[in-house]
Amino acid sequence: MTIASRQDSADSGSRQLMLSAANLFCERDDRILFQGLNFEIEEGQVLQITGSNGSGKTTLMRILCGLNDGYRGMISWYGKEISDQIENFYQSLLYIGHRVGVNKVLTPIENLRWSCCLQTQIEDERLMEALSIVGLRGFEESQCFTLSAGQQQRVSLARLLVSPAKLWVLDEPFTTLDLRAVEQLENFVADHAGAGGAVMITTHHDLKITNLNKLDLG
Amino acid sequence: MMVTNPTSTSAAFLSMLKRDLLIAYRRKNDVVNPFMFFFIVVSLFPIAISPDPEKLGEIAAGVLWVAALLAGLLSMDNLFRADYEDGSLEQLLLSPHPLYFMVLAKNISHWLVSGLPVVLVSPLLAYMLNLPAESYMTLFLTLLLGTPVLSLLGSIGVALTVSLGSRGLILAVITLPMSVPVLIAGTLAVQQNLNGDALAFYLAILGAMLLASIALAPLASAAALRISVN
Numbered sequence: 001m002t003i004a005s006r007q008d009s010a011d012s013g014s015r016q017l018m019l020s021a022a023n024l025f026c027e028r029d030d031r032i033l034f035q036g037l038n039f040e041i042e043e044g045q046v047l048q049i050t051g052s053n054g055s056g057k058t059t060l061m062r063i064l065c066g067l068n069d070g071y072r073g074m075i076s077w078y079g080k081e082i083s084d085q086i087e088n089f090y091q092s093l094l095y096i097g098h099r100v101g102v103n104k105v106l107t108p109i110e111n112l113r114w115s116c117c118l119q120t121q122i123e124d125e126r127l128m129e130a131l132s133i134v135g136l137r138g139f140e141e142s143q144c145f146t147l148s149a150g151q152q153q154r155v156s157l158a159r160l161l162v163s164p165a166k167l168w169v170l171d172e173p174f175t176t177l178d179l180r181a182v183e184q185l186e187n188f189v190a191d192h193a194g195a196g197g198a199v200m201i202t203t204h205h206d207l208k209i210t211n212l213n214k215l216d217l218g
Numbered sequence: 219m220m221v222t223n224p225t226s227t228s229a230a231f232l233s234m235l236k237r238d239l240l241i242a243y244r245r246k247n248d249v250v251n252p253f254m255f256f257f258i259v260v261s262l263f264p265i266a267i268s269p270d271p272e273k274l275g276e277i278a279a280g281v282l283w284v285a286a287l288l289a290g291l292l293s294m295d296n297l298f299r300a301d302y303e304d305g306s307l308e309q310l311l312l313s314p315h316p317l318y319f320m321v322l323a324k325n326i327s328h329w330l331v332s333g334l335p336v337v338l339v340s341p342l343l344a345y346m347l348n349l350p351a352e353s354y355m356t357l358f359l360t361l362l363l364g365t366p367v368l369s370l371l372g373s374i375g376v377a378l379t380v381s382l383g384s385r386g387l388i389l390a391v392i393t394l395p396m397s398v399p400v401l402i403a404g405t406l407a408v409q410q411n412l413n414g415d416a417l418a419f420y421l422a423i424l425g426a427m428l429l430a431s432i433a434l435a436p437l438a439s440a441a442a443l444r445i446s447v448n
Contacts, residue, residue: 069444091224099305101309105241113233118230118312118313119314120225121225
């Protein structure tokens, strides 16, 4: 995807509202993390969630994904309440959290096969190709405990390349990556937004992405 | 964008089953541990109580059942732990498929790996404990019906406790009381058989327990998992 086409889709004006949150309230251990929080994500948008440590970035993402139900407020997916169409939503969601979901005794290809199969049927050639793009060529058949933390993170990033999900929710995806991989991931994110997808991302890293929206939790 | 071909629930179920069996194959000690435990516990009884064949024959069914129960409990903790720690469990919860089937797939692979070997070797140990030969088949059948129930019930306890840092005995405290009815039905069936009475009743009870736990236990485990990752 080139920069030009990215601009095209940004200017087309026909972007649909994907996810919206209204009046979110979350309390944890008698401390209010956020209240009256409103935000929207449109197709083609990258939303960076910022805030100091412990400000509730991860909690917010887990709430949006349905992993945490300790909140009040309304979350909608394409205009309809999310809990009424949770299967639709999960079919379009790709979440990568702090714990990346890579089993250590399995090989990268086995991990990828399983995590993709939860959502979509994908042929092995495409999975192999995705692994080589993220720099794991030659490691496809090594068990993951022999790989470094950054390489394990890359296994989860390979999912970004093969998943049909429209919304990516990435929680601190840069932590263990080297500089080249960071740049590569930024490109993945920009391309995904250019193709009409949306990305929610938490990071303290300065993203080099045009059309970046920010949500500050303080 | 990309052509999407969503997975059917049965394909996701099979993929889950295959993955867990593959992990068990790679981590062979998880397979061998409950089996060895079963073997060792059973072989301690003749040493501690009496090598007298008469006495052993009387307690054989009970010993085998209790040992199978404890061996199952020993291996239970692996069921969701690794997945919880590496984040796979979150991915599982975020799959568009009903969590019931995913948990059932995990339960099945867990039983195949830790329960089935114990059931298969039980006639051999029954011979060692001098259980009358006509009861081998009954013992085998009751264990075959009963150990999956124990696994399914145990999975609820594991799902509830997976996020606790130090679990200690809490899993046993939750699981063992639920297992008592299975233990009673299983041992009574063998006893009936020894007395020459009909045992269809007890087998039917065990079968009913198995069907009920297949239908309900994964639902409870799934709900407990959602609470645990919260």
